[in-house]
Amino acid sequence: MQEFEPKIVAFVCNWCTYAGADLAGTSRIKYATNVRIVRFPCTGRIDYMLILKAFQNGADGVIVSGCHPNDCHYTSGNFHARRRWIVFNELLELLGFDKRRLFFSWVSAAEGAKWANLVNEVVTEVRKLGPFNEYEELSKINVNSIGEICNV
Amino acid sequence: MSELINKIRQFFASQTIDLFIGYKKGRFGEGKPAFFTKPEQLKELVFDDKCIVNLAVYLRKPELKKFSKIGILANFGTLRALLQLAAENQIVDGQYLIFTVVDGKVLEFTNLKAIEEYVSKNLPKPNPERVALLKEIESKPREERWDWWTRELSSCIRCYACRAACPLCYCEQCLVECNQPQWVEVPPTGIGNLEWHIVRAMHLAGRCIGCGECEAACPMEIPIGLLTQKLNMTIISNFGQIPGTKLEPNYALSTFKVDDKENFIR
Amino acid sequence: MTKIGYFPGCSLNGTAKEYDLSLQAIARFADVELVELADWNCCGATAAHSLNSTLAVALPARNLAIAESMGFDEILVPCAACYSRLAQSRHEIKSDEKYRTKIPQLIEMDIKGTANPITVLDFINKYVLGKLKDNLSNKLNAKFACYYGCLLTRPEHLSTIERREDPLVMEQIVQLVGGMAIDWAFKVECCGAGLSVVRTDIIGKLCAKILDDANSRGADAIVVACPMCHSNLDMRRNEINKNLASANTLPIIYITQLLGLALGIEPNKLGFDKHFVSTGKFLHKLQKQTMEV
C-alpha cells in the first residue's frame, strides 16, 4: 500500500518567509514536495477564514509563517497577526479542532534551512496523523442529515 | 419605579426626549422591549431582573433615525454595549439620556463619560457557573470536544437570531452575505455551521460585552455564548483589554504588545 | 477595628522586643488589630536563598499561604529582611509558572498570592499618619538621622519607596512629629546585616562610618525601621568604637518608638529600657526641649 502523502499549504509573507523559501531554493536544500506556498504581502493580511478554507479544500496541514517579531517589512503586521493567532488558537482549542495540523512559524529571508526543516517536520508530523478525516466527515454533514441529528 | 416614570414624564414634557426605550411586561412575565413616544404610555414601564434584552441593539435601526433624543432604560449589558458602540463610532454622545435602576435607586447618565466611570467601578465577576461549564468542556479530551461541538453546531439552522440579538453585530452587509467570494456556505452544513460560529466568535473577540443575548436568542439552544466568553477571557488575561468599558477604541485585535506570547510559534 | 495579618519574624520575639512593643502600641492607637499568623515559620532570610532558590521561595510562601487561609489581604512584616523574603516569594509565585505549580505541592497548601506583605513604613503611612495630627501630644524637638539600610529600598521591584537612593519617607514622618531630619550621606548604606554573628569586625567597620557621619552632622539619634539595622548599630557598639577616634553614644531608636513618644506613650511601654546603648540621655534631652502640644 502506498504511504499516505499529506497535503500541506503554506501561507507566507512576501518579505521574509517567501524570500526564505527562495533562499532554500538557491541553496538547493532539498525538502518534501508536499507543500504549496501561497504568497501574501504580510502575515497581517492572512485571514483565518483562509486557513479554514484550506482545510476544507483538502489540506491535511497548514503552515502560517512570516517575519520574526521586529523584522516585519511593514513594522507591525506580524504583531497584529500574532494576536489574531493567539485568539484564533484558543477558539480552535475550545472547539476541539485538531490543532496539531496548524503550524505557526517565523522564518526570515535568511533562514532557508529553517524553512526546509520546517516543511520536513510538518510533513513528517502530519503524515503520522494521517488524512484529516475529521474535517472531511464534517463536510458530509449536510442539510439532509440535520433531521436525523435533531431526532437524536 | 414611580420616581423613574415621573422623571421620564418630565423629560417628555420639557421635550428633552422624544422616544423612550424600556421594557413592559411580556406574556410570560419577561421584560419585553417597549418603545414609548408618549408620556401616558409609561404606566406600562417595568424594570426587573427579567429585563435582560440588550436594548442597545435597537440604536442603529433606521427606524430610530427620526428621533432627536432618546431615553433608554439600560441594564448593565446595555450600558456596556453603549460604550462599545461609541468606541466603534456607531453612536454619538449626547444623543441619549440613559437610566438604570440599582437597588431601587434611579441612576441617570447624561453622557457616556459618566457611564464609563460607572461601568469601570461595577464590572461584575464572570458567572461562576459558566466558567465551570467552560472548564468542564475544556477538560474533555480533544476528540470528545470536537464531537460535542460538531453535534451541538449541527443543529444550527442558520436563522441568524444570534446575530440579530447582538448589539455589536451591526454590519450592513454581514460576511455571510458576501458571495464573491462565498466565505461561508449558505446552507446549514457541517462546515458552514462551524465556519459561521467561528466567524461570529472571532468578530466579537475583543468586542463582546458578554450580555449573553446571542445564546438567549438561539432557538436551538446551542451554547454559542461559550465561544465568545472564552475568547473574551483569553483577551482579558493576555492583553488586559476589557470590551465595553472605554469610550475610546481599545480593541485587542488592532493593538499589540511587542512581548505578546508566542509559545505556539516555531 | 481593622484586622490585618502580622508576621513578627524571629527578631521581634527576641532582640527586637522593643520594636514589637512599640509597634503594638501604635497599632492600638491606630485602631488596627495585628493578628499574628498562626503557626508561622522562618522567612528563610539570608540562609535559605544563599543555599537553595526553591527553598527560599517555599519558606516565605507557607507564611503567605497561611495569611491567605486566614483571609488577610495584607500582612504587616516589620522586619525588613522578612519583608524582602515574603515580597520576593510572592513576586516569584505570581510571575513564574514553575513556582506556581511547584510551591503548593511543597508546602501542601494552596497559594494565590493575594496576601500582600507591607513594611512598617507602608503601615504607618496607610493607618497611622492620618490620625496622628489630631493626637500629637509631644513635639520631639531633636535632630534625627533616618537610616533605611538596604532591604527597605532594594531590590527595585520590591521596594514601595520613591527615590530609592535618597528616600524621604522617614524624614517626612520625623517632620510630622516636630523633629528635624538631618541631611546625611549614609541613609541607605549597608550595616552588614547577617554578618552580625560571624564577622563582627566587618560590622564594626561598616557601622562606624554610618554612626560617625550621623554624629558629625549633629544627630541626636538614629531612627531605623529594621531589627537587623538596629541590632548592628546598637548591640555591636564595642566593635564599632574600635574603628572610631572617640566612643559614639548615639542611641538607635525605632520609628515606631518615635511615634509612640510623639503620641505621649510612656517610654518604658515602648521598650526604651531594652537598648544596649542608653537612651536615657536622649530621652532626658528630649524631655527638656519637648513642648507639650
Next chain:
Amino acid sequence: MARIGVFVCHCGENISSTVDCAKVAEIASNYPGVVYSIDYKYMCSDPGQNLIKEAIQKHKLTGVVVAACSPRMHEPTFRKATAEAGINPYLCEMANLREHCSWVHFREDSTTEKAAELVRVLVEKVKHNEELYPIKVPITKTALVIGGGIGGIQAALDIANSGHKVIMVEKNPSIGGKMAQLSETFPTLDCSQCILTPRMVEVAQHPNITLYTYAEVESVDGFIGNFKVTIRQKAKSVDHKACTGCGLCIEKCPIKKIPDEFNAGLGNRAAIYVPFPQAVPNKPVIDRNNCTYFLKGKCGLCNKVCPADAIHYEQEDEFIKVDVGAIVAATGFDIKHSDFLPEYGYGKYPDVIDGLQFERLASASGPTLGVLKRPSDGKEPESVVFIACAGSRDPAKGIPYCSKICCMYTAKHAMLFKHKNHHGNATVFYMDIRAGGKMYDEFVRRAIEEDDVNYIRGRVSRIYEKNGKLIVCGVDTLLNSRSVEIEADLVVLATAAVANSDSEELAQKLHISYDQYHFFSEAHPKLRPVETNTAGIMLAGACQAPKDIPDTVSQASGTAAKVVALFSQDELTREPLIAYVNNNTCVGCFLCQSVCPYLAIEKEEIRRRDGTLVKTVAKINPGLCQGCGTCVALCRSKSIDIHGYTNRQIYAEVSALFNRREYAGV
C-alpha cells in the same frame, strides 16, 4: 470569459532537470480558461519574451501565467513584456517553479505534479486580476527641515545645494544646536564653534534656504510630496529687518540675572538677548517670561535706547502656512537634567555637574572664559572625578540603552582638564569603554597613557560632601573588587542622553512612530535607517537615537540624498498594490485605524446631493498606504480589500490548491 496563457520556462536545465516542463504545459492546457500553453528553454530571454507577446496578441489573452523563477526575481521583466504586448502588466502572474519546486525537490513524479498544481493556483488567481495603474503623486519640491543643529544644517545645505528650496525651523533664537555649546570635539580636539559657525552662516545666506528661528511646527497635514505645514513664528518682540544687531538694548536691559540656557545655567543673560556671540541670526529676542515690560507693563528701556526703532512689544505669534514635499526631523536630543540621581547629589551639590556644563566651563567662550573653575566657589579644581553611564545602561533608572557619546566625551573632558592642569588628578569611573569609531580607541588610549587619566572600571555608589570635599565612593572591579573612595573638588556626570521633552508631541504632529524612550523610529533598523514609516518624512541625527557629530552628519547627508532623490521626479510613481474601501458595506467602526502602521486610514463623509450626511466610512490615503493588508484581514464585513492580493484572488488560489472541488465557490 477568461483567456489565459501559460508559459512554462525550463530555465536552461534549472527547472527542466527535475520538472517535466512539457508535461506541465500540457496539463495546464487542460485547465479551464487556459487557451494557450507552451514551454520554452529561456522564457526571460528576448525570444522567450517575444513568445509571450505574440501569444498575448494572437490569442487575445486576458491573463498570463509565467511558470519560471521566483517573482522576486523576474516579475518586473514579465510584467513589462506583458505591457509591451498591449495588455495591463498587472494581468501577469508568476508561478515559482524554480526556487520553490525544481531546486528543492528531486526528479520524481510528485515534483512535476507540484509544478502543475502551482501553475493551476496562479491560473485561478490571474482570472481575478484587475487592470491596475501606477499611482502618480505630484511633488512639491521644497523640503522642511525641523531643527537647526548640525544635523539639520547639514541636511538643509545638502538639499539646498542640489537646487531645491529648503525651509528650516528652529525653536531657539539661534541655530547651532548642541554642537555650538561644545568646547572641543573628539577625536581631533578641534574647536567646535570654529567648524560649526561657517556652516551656520552659510545656512543664513543660502538663496535656497528660508530660515525661521524662534519658531515651531504647529501642525502637519497631507502626505508625501504634498505636506501642508503650519509654522508658529513666536513673537521675537524685535523687528529683525530693522535691527542692526548693535547690542545696545542688551547692554541697557536691567534684568541681567536670568540663568543662561546656552551656558547650561552656569552664566547669566539679560531678558533681551542673543544666545551667544556667534548666533545666527545675530539679533536679539525678548524673553517675555522674564522681561519687566511684559511682566509689569513698564520699563521699556530697550525701546528707548534702540537707534533703529526695532523693538516691537506688540508683536504677536504668527502662523505661516507652507507647502512642502518632504520633511526632515533633525530635532536632536537632550541630556538628563532632573533629580534622578539622588545618590550622586546631582542638583544638591553645585560641584556635581553634567557633561554639557563641563563643556561650557572648558569653552573659551564660556562663562569662565575657558578657565576651569568650579561653580561653588570659583576655585580651580585639583581633583576631578568623571562618571560615565550616569543613568545610561541602568534599567533601574528606566534607561537601559547606551547613550553612545559619553565614553568619548568623558575621555575628552578628562584630557581637557589635564591639559589645563597638568598636576591635577583626573579619575574616570566606567562600565565599559565603547570607543568604536575611526581614531576613537586611540583617543581614549591617549587619555589613559599620555595624559595619565586614572580609569577605574566600576560603578559609583554614592557621593557626599565632607569638609568641603566631594567624597566619591565606588568600586574597582578590576582590583579584586576593592571599594574605593576618592576626594574630589569637582564631579562630572555623563548623564544619559534622552529624547527632547517635546519629541512625543512632535512625533504625533508628524504621524511618525517613536520608541518607548520617545526617540523617533526609523523605517527599518538596518536597511532604511533615515526614513520613517511615514513616507516623505526622514530623520537626521540624535532625534532617532543618541549619536555623535560624524554619525549625525552622515545620516543628515543620507537623508538629504533621499530627499533629493524624491525631488528628482515631478511625480511620484508608486505600485498600485494598496488597500481600498468598499463604501457601500463599510460601517465606519474605524477599528482598522489603529492597525495601520502608516496612519493611512482616514475618515470620509458620504453625503447626499443635498449635503446631508449619510455615513462616515474609512478611506485609504493612497499616498500613505504601503500595502501590508493588515486592515483587510481585520475588517469584519470585508469592506477593505487590497489590489494584487484581493480576497477573490487569494480565495481562488486556496480553492484551486488540491483540485478537491472544481474551483468551488468562486
